[in-house]
Amino acid sequence: MKILIVGATSAIAQETAKHFAREQAELFLIARDKTKVEAVAADLIVRGAGHVASYPLDVTHIDALHAAVQAAVTDLQGLDAVLIAHGSLSDQRACEDSVAETLQEFRINCLSVIALLTIVANYFERQGTGCIAVISSVAGDRGRRSNYVYGAAKGAVSIFLEGLRSRLVRAGVSVVTIKPGFVDTPMTAHMKKNALFATPEAVGKRIYEVIKHPRDVLYVPWFWRPVMSFLRHVPHRVYKQLPF
Amino acid sequence: MNRYQSWGRYPTAVPSAVVTMTWQHDAIPFDAAPESFLPYGYGRSYGDSCLNDGGVLLDTRRLRRFLAFDPILGTLRCEAGTSLADILALIVPRGWFLPVTPGTKFVSIGGAIANDVHGKNHHRAGTFGRFVRCFELLRSTGERVYCSPTANADLFKATIGGLGLTGLILWAEIQLKPIVNPWIMVERIPFNHIAQFFDLSAETDRRYEYTVAWIDCFARGTARGRGIFIGGNHHHGDHPTRASQSASWSWTVPFTAPSCLLSPLVLKLFNRAYYALRSASARSIPEHYDQFFYPLDKIREWNRLYGRHGLLQYQCVIPPPHQQAGITAILDHIHRAKEGSFLAVLKQFGSLPSPGLLSFPREGTTLALDFPFRGASTLALLNTLDAIVRECGGAVYPAKDARMSPRQFEACFPQWREFLAYRDPKFSSSFWRRVTDNVPIDPLGHTLSGFPSRNSHESTLALAGDSSLYEQVSS
Numbered sequence: 001m002k003i004l005i006v007g008a009t010s011a012i013a014q015e016t017a018k019h020f021a022r023e024q025a026e027l028f029l030i031a032r033d034k035t036k037v038e039a040v041a042a043d044l045i046v047r048g049a050g051h052v053a054s055y056p057l058d059v060t061h062i063d064a065l066h067a068a069v070q071a072a073v074t075d076l077q078g079l080d081a082v083l084i085a086h087g088s089l090s091d092q093r094a095c096e097d098s099v100a101e102t103l104q105e106f107r108i109n110c111l112s113v114i115a116l117l118t119i120v121a122n123y124f125e126r127q128g129t130g131c132i133a134v135i136s137s138v139a140g141d142r143g144r145r146s147n148y149v150y151g152a153a154k155g156a157v158s159i160f161l162e163g164l165r166s167r168l169v170r171a172g173v174s175v176v177t178i179k180p181g182f183v184d185t186p187m188t189a190h191m192k193k194n195a196l197f198a199t200p201e202a203v204g205k206r207i208y209e210v211i212k213h214p215r216d217v218l219y220v221p222w223f224w225r226p227v228m229s230f231l232r233h234v235p236h237r238v239y240k241q242l243p244f
Numbered sequence: 245m246n247r248y249q250s251w252g253r254y255p256t257a258v259p260s261a262v263v264t265m266t267w268q269h270d271a272i273p274f275d276a277a278p279e280s281f282l283p284y285g286y287g288r289s290y291g292d293s294c295l296n297d298g299g300v301l302l303d304t305r306r307l308r309r310f311l312a313f314d315p316i317l318g319t320l321r322c323e324a325g326t327s328l329a330d331i332l333a334l335i336v337p338r339g340w341f342l343p344v345t346p347g348t349k350f351v352s353i354g355g356a357i358a359n360d361v362h363g364k365n366h367h368r369a370g371t372f373g374r375f376v377r378c379f380e381l382l383r384s385t386g387e388r389v390y391c392s393p394t395a396n397a398d399l400f401k402a403t404i405g406g407l408g409l410t411g412l413i414l415w416a417e418i419q420l421k422p423i424v425n426p427w428i429m430v431e432r433i434p435f436n437h438i439a440q441f442f443d444l445s446a447e448t449d450r451r452y453e454y455t456v457a458w459i460d461c462f463a464r465g466t467a468r469g470r471g472i473f474i475g476g477n478h479h480h481g482d483h484p485t486r487a488s489q490s491a492s493w494s495w496t497v498p499f500t501a502p503s504c505l506l507s508p509l510v511l512k513l514f515n516r517a518y519y520a521l522r523s524a525s526a527r528s529i530p531e532h533y534d535q536f537f538y539p540l541d542k543i544r545e546w547n548r549l550y551g552r553h554g555l556l557q558y559q560c561v562i563p564p565p566h567q568q569a570g571i572t573a574i575l576d577h578i579h580r581a582k583e584g585s586f587l588a589v590l591k592q593f594g595s596l597p598s599p600g601l602l603s604f605p606r607e608g609t610t611l612a613l614d615f616p617f618r619g620a621s622t623l624a625l626l627n628t629l630d631a632i633v634r635e636c637g638g639a640v641y642p643a644k645d646a647r648m649s650p651r652q653f654e655a656c657f658p659q660w661r662e663f664l665a666y667r668d669p670k671f672s673s674s675f676w677r678r679v680t681d682n683v684p685i686d687p688l689g690h691t692l693s694g695f696p697s698r699n700s701h702e703s704t705l706a707l708a709g710d711s712s713l714y715e716q717v718s719s
Binding site: 011035036039040042043046047186189193 | 247264266267268269306309310311312313320334
């Protein structure tokens with residue numbers, strides 16, 4: 001299998017990639033930090049990956065994305081799947097005080113993703129097969145006072161994917177929206193851990209499985225599906241009073 | 245809840261801060277914090293050698309990437325927080341195995357080096373440290389030091405068995421050993437008396453790569469001293485037809501049990517049942533390595549069975565010529581104190597030298613015991629055992645210790661003063677402060693002269709009722 005992973009140094013992406021490495025997949029890794037992405041690449045080679053290339057890139061440099069995807073296609077001689085896993089858990093208070101901060105969070109969590117999707121969607125549509133998996137978030141299902149900037153960016157990604165799925169289903173291409181809840185990773189290092197937190201290992205395994213056997217929307221862990229289904233139906237006049 | 249405990253859950257310690265290391269180049273605020281630092285992995289040390297009360301812990305569990313693996317030579321390089329479980333999952337399907345493994349695979353490679361761990365093949369292979377080819381050590385100065393038997397050899401020796409006090413190991417490279425398949429041919433031989441253990445060891449240590457014995461501390465009367473000797477070799481043939489499979493199940497103890505769960509009666513019945521079951525089971529069968537080496541790993545968080553007061557492990561080694569007398573004296577004391585151990589494990593260490601400056605293993609017989617912590621009576625019993633170990637010129641294992649006195653540490657590890665030259669001044673642990681604080685470090689005070697004159701009562705107490713030992717050790 002030939003896979004492009006964007007945000008390959010994220011804890012969840014690393015755990016997902018380990019499963020692909022075990023079955024000798026060929027991987028093209030994009031991440032911002034050169035040292036880190038090379039450490040991940042070395043690990044995946046030891047774990048059995050057939051081929052690993054690393055490509056250091058800050059994905060908010062949107063003009064550079066086309067060349068990056070092109071490089072992946074050239075290096076792997078094709079693509080079977082793309083996993084978009086990069087993101088940043090926005091500092092909500094800082095965003096409230098700063099337009100620049102808010103827009104920057106949108107560039108990372110939303111605009112760069114949409115740009116990448118636009119590029120790879122056309123590639124896969126022409127190819128007539130493949131899987132596009134994107135890590136969105138349960139936070140994108142409904143706005144919350146404590147993180148609506150992050151939530152709005154993820155929500156936009158989820159809706160974009162929903163539309164893209166309808167378009168690409170006709171071409172035989174799967175589009176998977178992955179919605180994790182809280183995951184114990186460096187991104188959530190500052191948060192107090194509780195029973196709702198999942199491990200990156202467990203989440204990575206589910207993502208691997210869903211790329212192998214695509215479905216439309218993956219809540220992970222599974223219990224977020226009923227929880228979010230309930231929350232989506234809470235009327236606004238009640239929802240706005242909720243404490244979180 | 246404090247996620248940074250030791251396996252015995254005694255004593256409790258609260259770190260002032262935890263720095264989670266995710267990448268080898270993550271910055272550590274060595275200069276910003278006045279406190280000391282200590283690496284922390286999976287918390288499998290029993291006592292306080294992995295704790296740093298009031299200090300900073302460097303959590304290494306996310307430093308778990310492989311760096312390189314040579315499938316021809318069997319060398320593996322990985323980050324310090326990589327667990328032995330992760331390593332086995334990678335190497336066993338490729339025909340390699342750990343050269344030495346402790347009784348749990350949920351330890352980090354950094355911890356295995358820092359405690360210079362040993363396993364059932366000590367009589368053949370020696371300690372884990374003998375298979376460490378090199379590692380990189382981060383010192384609090386920010387310096388990264390490459391250490392091997394030839395490069396910075398002194399620091400290499402000090403770090404093996406150095407209890408995490410020489411700096412943070414970032415990655416290490418070890419030499420693996422080849423295997424044909426994951427099975428171990430196991431033989432279990434019941435014995436009726438402790439003397440038979442020594443005979444069996446002498447006779448079979450050549451025949452078996454792995455040996456260990458379990459003894460029933462609760463058996464009284466004629467059954468006293470009974471146990472089961474276990475020998476194993478790697479299976480070299482084809483896939484065995486009648487083999488126990490690797491059990492894929494594991495069970496997590498869901499909450500801390502009431503302290504009365506492991507009462508003497510329960511422990512006695514458990515030991516009796518275990519003896520009956522094991523002495524009756526097939527003599528020579530292939531067992532999956534998971535089952536042979538890591539039976540307790542199947543019960544996740546088994547330490548919770550000991551209740552909220554936790555448990556105290558006690559592991560010592562008694563060198564020749566006192567090994568038989570010393571071990572017998574220890575078992576007699578436990579017997580008299582009516583404080584049996586849930587699991588009591590005996591093993592004959594070989595004579596291969598341990599590479600670490602502060603390594604615990606040395607030639608002799610090692611005995612590992614665990615006791616539910618019952619306060620003063622448990623501590624008093626262990627102090628008595630310390631005295632026997634001291635009289636016999638043995639040592640107590642720091643990785644399992646939560647209570648030995650500075651004087652005991654001095655007697656077991658007199659080379660600790662030499663170790664001070666390599667210790668990173670910004671690294672410390674609850675254990676280290678307990679056994680070295682307020683102890684004069686003047687090398688002239690090398691012997692017990694640094695301590696108040698010893699209480700002769702303690703030694704008499706230890707050896708009372710065992711005049712043969714007393715004669716041996718006082719001669």
